[in-house]
Amino acid sequence: MPHRHAGAAVVFEGHAFADGSLLAQALTHRSAGSPHNERLEFLGDALLNLIIAEQLYLRWPKADEGAMTRARAELVRESALAEVARTLELGTRLTLGPGEMKTGGHRRDSILADALEAIIAALYLDGGFDACRNIVLAWFEPLLAALPPLHQVGKDAKTRLQEWLQARQLPLPVYTLAEESGDDHDRRFRVACTLGEPEISSEGNGTSRRGAEQAAAEAALAQLPQRPVK
Structure with missing residues (x-):
């Protein structure tokens, strides 16, 4: 600074x-x-x-x-x-x-x-x-x-996570609002993303629920095993 x-x-x-x-x-x-x-x-x-x-x-x-x-x-x-x-x-x-x-x-x-x-x-x-x-x-x-990867550029985290799971015929993620705080002019959201298979839980924060969901999906993507599509 x-x-x-x-x-x-x-x-x-x-x-x-x-x-x-x-x-x-x-x-x-x-x-x-x-x-x-x-x-x-x-x-x-x-x-x-x-x-x-x-x-x-x-x-x-x-x-x-x-x-x-x-x-x-x-x-x-x-x-x-x-x-x-x-x-x-x-x-x-x-x-x-x-x-x-x-x-x-x-x-x-x-x-x-x-x-x-x-x-x-x-x-x-x-x-x-x-x-x-x-x-x-x-x-x-x-x-x-x-x-x-180059072929995925432009796709948001939720889309990339969904495509990863669908390609492997796995259940789609569930997004749950864990916390909403702040005043009307400064709202903050915390969202949980849960995967059944592989068993992964992640959280994301944002100034909108959609932004928090994207952050949670990005965190889930970082935990995915790098295994090939079946």
């Missing part, structure tokens, strides 16, 4: 900002006044799409345009960006207006995703493309590594 060191430079994720105001602007939501991060967000969105597209092109030499487009969409969707932002604890660093602070804006996917894109732009403007790309790729490497 950002911190000051002995030269008064602002350091973020290993990058020492020559212009610390860029980082401050990237972390400022429009509800807090100007200068805010919307212009940086616009640039960061384009940079992120380029960085991810380049990586998919290099890593998947046999993939066609459609597969790479679906994979990129999977990686740069709002919920994925928000999860990266949470690993960086951006929510605690955001500058929000009183209304957004009161309604928990620092936890909202859209605000976190926008801030992450703005920071990407700030890194680019301050340090150049190579420095920006290196940092962004470190953030997204776990997501890149977790992409499903």
